Amino acid sequence: MLEMARRDQWRVDDLDWSVSPRPLSREHEIAICQYFTDMSGIELLAGELFKVQRDNARDPTLRAIFQTFVVDEARHAAVARRLVAHYDVHRYQKYELNPHLVGFRDHFVKAVRALPPDIANTYITTGELLLDIALLRSIDDFVDDDMSHQAMRLINRDESRHIAVDYHMAEYYSSAEYERWMDAQPKRRLRDRARGAVAFVGFVSHAQPFFRDVFFRPMELVDPEGKRLEEAFKRVQLLGRKDGSGRPRPFLRFLRMLQDLFEHSLGRRALGPAIQRITGVDPKVIRVLHTKEELSRAKTMSFDAMAEEALAAKGDRAA
Numbered sequence: 001m002l003e004m005a006r007r008d009q010w011r012v013d014d015l016d017w018s019v020s021p022r023p024l025s026r027e028h029e030i031a032i033c034q035y036f037t038d039m040s041g042i043e044l045l046a047g048e049l050f051k052v053q054r055d056n057a058r059d060p061t062l063r064a065i066f067q068t069f070v071v072d073e074a075r076h077a078a079v080a081r082r083l084v085a086h087y088d089v090h091r092y093q094k095y096e097l098n099p100h101l102v103g104f105r106d107h108f109v110k111a112v113r114a115l116p117p118d119i120a121n122t123y124i125t126t127g128e129l130l131l132d133i134a135l136l137r138s139i140d141d142f143v144d145d146d147m148s149h150q151a152m153r154l155i156n157r158d159e160s161r162h163i164a165v166d167y168h169m170a171e172y173y174s175s176a177e178y179e180r181w182m183d184a185q186p187k188r189r190l191r192d193r194a195r196g197a198v199a200f201v202g203f204v205s206h207a208q209p210f211f212r213d214v215f216f217r218p219m220e221l222v223d224p225e226g227k228r229l230e231e232a233f234k235r236v237q238l239l240g241r242k243d244g245s246g247r248p249r250p251f252l253r254f255l256r257m258l259q260d261l262f263e264h265s266l267g268r269r270a271l272g273p274a275i276q277r278i279t280g281v282d283p284k285v286i287r288v289l290h291t292k293e294e295l296s297r298a299k300t301m302s303f304d305a306m307a308e309e310a311l312a313a314k315g316d317r318a319a
Contacts, residue, residue: 001065001161001164001165002061002064002065002068004161005065005068005069005072005161006068008157008158008161009068009071009072010075010154011075012075012078012079012082014154015079015082015147015150015151015154016146016147016150017082017086017147019145019146019147021086021087021089021145021147022143022144022145024087024089024143026090026092028142028221029087029088029089029090029092030092030093031218031221032087032139032142032143033084033087033088033095034095034098035139035218035222036080036081036083036084036087036139037080037081037084037095037096037097037098038097038098038101038213038214038218039076039077039080039083039135039136039139040076040077040078040080040081040084040097041077041097041098041101041102041105042101042127042131042214043073043074043076043077043080044073044074044077045101045105045108045109045127046073046076046124046127046128046131046162047069047070047072047073047074047077048105048109049108049109049112049120049123049124049127050066050069050070050073050124050162051066051070052109052112052113052117052120053066053069053117053120053121053124053169054066054067054069054070056117056120065165066165069158069161069162069165072158072161072162075158076155076158079151079155083147083148083151086147087143098210098213098214100206100209100210100212100213100214101210101213101214103206103209103210104203104206104207104209104210107199107202107203107205107206108123108203108206108207110199110202110203111196111199111200111202111203112124113199114192114195114196114199114200115196115199115200115251116182116249116251117173118173118174118178118249118251118252119249119251121166121169121170121173122170122240122251122252122255124166125163125166125167125169125170125236125239126236128159128162128163128166129163129232129235129236129310130215130229130232130233130236131159132156132159132160132162132163132232132314133228133231133232133235133310133313133314134215134219134223134228134229134231134232135215135218135219135222136152136155136156136159137152137156137228137314138219138222138223138228139152139218139222140152141222142221142222156314160311160314163307163310163311164304164307164311166307167239167303167304167306167307167310168303168304168307170239170242170303171244171303173244173249174242174243174244174245174246174248174249174252175244175245175246176244176245176246177245177246178246179246179247204277204278204280207279207280208276208277208280208281210280211280211281211282212282215229216229216281216282226284229285230284230285230289231313232313233281233285233289234289234290234294235306235310235313237259237288237289237290238290238294238295238298238306239298239306240252240255240256241256241295241298241299242298242299242301242303242306243299244303255279258275258278258279258286259286259288261275262275262283262286262287263287263288
């Protein structure tokens, strides 16, 4: 993986920026420029999260892999900014990062630094699946011109590496080895636990408007049937129900409990709004999106096989 990550590096100027953008309506030009503006912020946020994973990694090869991912995300952010300039043909308005993305970013980074690394990986993997399977692919199909296709092809090639490693880390964090390592760690001081709790509350308070404005509303335009969004969340749910060689981590058990409560009509009526607030996502993707057969199959698969299947869900163009 490290050799591949180094070999497949590329530069922003490797893209042919001389191609003309496809004509867009005023509404669509504004929307696409805003989506790419926010994409630049999402990519930089992902880079910050990979820095956390790099710093948490004990294996030098894994640290080096995560460092290439940090470089990838900085490049993706630069490409997104160039795409804004490319599609901003009529200069209808000035484009800035969505304020909910900005508010969410600092709280999220603080939270993943203050909480156990398995929690950080859960959110990183979720974000990568949403970005890769749903948002980037749908924006590319919506814009549907040479500039978008060539940029997304290279970005998605990088993101495929990221997802493969995300699943590898999910396997490690669900292993008996990680469980033993956590048990051997000194008990966290009260001050550190309080800091983690405050960071988590801050993150949760900003999660719902962030997901609404940066993922769900854009997807209403570029994926109106919601198929890709549901596919991405289905992959998240299947991974969340996959057990490794160790006991499920407390945070994973907590998320499973929330979904089980939401699936029950009484739990949904009593606690539905609170569950939506805690998870930060729309009710349509909190509900179970997989069949019993799909879940049974996932539980027998290896984590690598699940990663391969998730990557295949991106479609031919993104592969």
